[in-house]
Amino acid sequence: MRLAGKTALITGAAGGIGRAAAQCFAAEGASVILSDCNHTGIFEVREDIKKGGGQATGIVADVTKEDEIVQLFSDIESSFPALDILVNIAGGDLEPVADIELIDYERMSKNLDLNLKSSILCCREACRLMKPRRYGRIVNMSSLVYRGSPGQFSYSAAKGGIFSFTRSLALAMGPYRITVNALAPALVDVPVFEKVLGPERWKTMAEDAAGRYPLQRIATPDDVAKSALFLASDDAAFITGQILEISGGARL
Ligand SMILES: NC(=O)c1ccc[n+]([C@@H]2O[C@H](COP(=O)([O-])OP(=O)(O)OC[C@H]3O[C@@H](n4cnc5c(N)ncnc54)[C@H](O)[C@@H]3O)[C@@H](O)[C@H]2O)c1
Numbered sequence: 251m252r253l254a255g256k257t258a259l260i261t262g263a264a265g266g267i268g269r270a271a272a273q274c275f276a277a278e279g280a281s282v283i284l285s286d287c288n289h290t291g292i293f294e295v296r297e298d299i300k301k302g303g304g305q306a307t308g309i310v311a312d313v314t315k316e317d318e319i320v321q322l323f324s325d326i327e328s329s330f331p332a333l334d335i336l337v338n339i340a341g342g343d344l345e346p347v348a349d350i351e352l353i354d355y356e357r358m359s360k361n362l363d364l365n366l367k368s369s370i371l372c373c374r375e376a377c378r379l380m381k382p383r384r385y386g387r388i389v390n391m392s393s394l395v396y397r398g399s400p401g402q403f404s405y406s407a408a409k410g411g412i413f414s415f416t417r418s419l420a421l422a423m424g425p426y427r428i429t430v431n432a433l434a435p436a437l438v439d440v441p442v443f444e445k446v447l448g449p450e451r452w453k454t455m456a457e458d459a460a461g462r463y464p465l466q467r468i469a470t471p472d473d474v475a476k477s478a479l480f481l482a483s484d485d486a487a488f489i490t491g492q493i494l495e496i497s498g499g500a501r502l
Contacts, residue, residue, distance in 0.1 A: 251279030252483040257330050259283040259322075261313055261372060262340030262391075264291025266440025270471035271337055271478045276304030278479060283330070285322055286340065287312045313340045313368035314360070323375035335482045336376040337389045341365040342442070343405040350403060358404040365408035370415055373430070377423060386428035387482045390416050394436045394497050409434075413493050420491030429490040431481045436497040438469040464499030 258275050262268035263284035276282045276299045284292045292308035299306040311322040345357040369390050380386030395406040396413050413432055420430040437459040444452045460467045477496050
């Protein structure tokens, strides 16, 4: 088991990718702290993990609120012996507009709050706990759109910002033996797409993307979870400041 004895916090743990990561980490022996703003979702994932014999605890937090992030880490500090791993997965595109003239100040701000500021603040709190122990694994969630995506202006800016922040933090945390890396998936098959777009539009979008990716399919949540596992494990002990594209060869 690659994470035996480790405690891992996963934000966005009730979502498509977060759920897969939580299950994968628990199966590898980690004690998983599931966090999300979706209370029911966390409960379901926690029950699934426990049924499979794994260890999981749920803590509800809205990562767009600094006081809730501070409280989340303070709860962890008082209830767990240590925090070894942080995987920042909570996020999503709140402003998928096609036209630069349609950018809305409020939506843009919320997109940056949800995707970029939340990751920075969670890293700040995690480093506070990890630095004295001189050990830590941080995995941030970027996206392949960090390279640029017409129509996803504030989202791609946030995901690009996560990459820059990841490199900066890796430089600063190296002496403390804390590694900081980022994931950049292309399109992933998660239930939220069908829910938002409807089955027909989602099928067309997924098939279109699969046709453009050299490996001829889109990613599964497990593809992303296993990459997060690698970066969070000691197999990746000498890897820091990197972005791992989980893209089936897209945009090479
Ligand atoms: N699905 C994709 O194609 C894809 C591709 C690249 C990157 N990503 C990134 O992967 C991450 C997970 O996305 P997903 O595809 O699993 O989507 P998802 O919507 O299934 O999961 C997102 C999770 O984040 C939670 N969340 C949203 N706002 C929150 C808040 N304010 N506080 C706490 N939790 C909050 C949601 O409740 C949900 O459980 C996101 O950061 C997303 O940007 C997704």
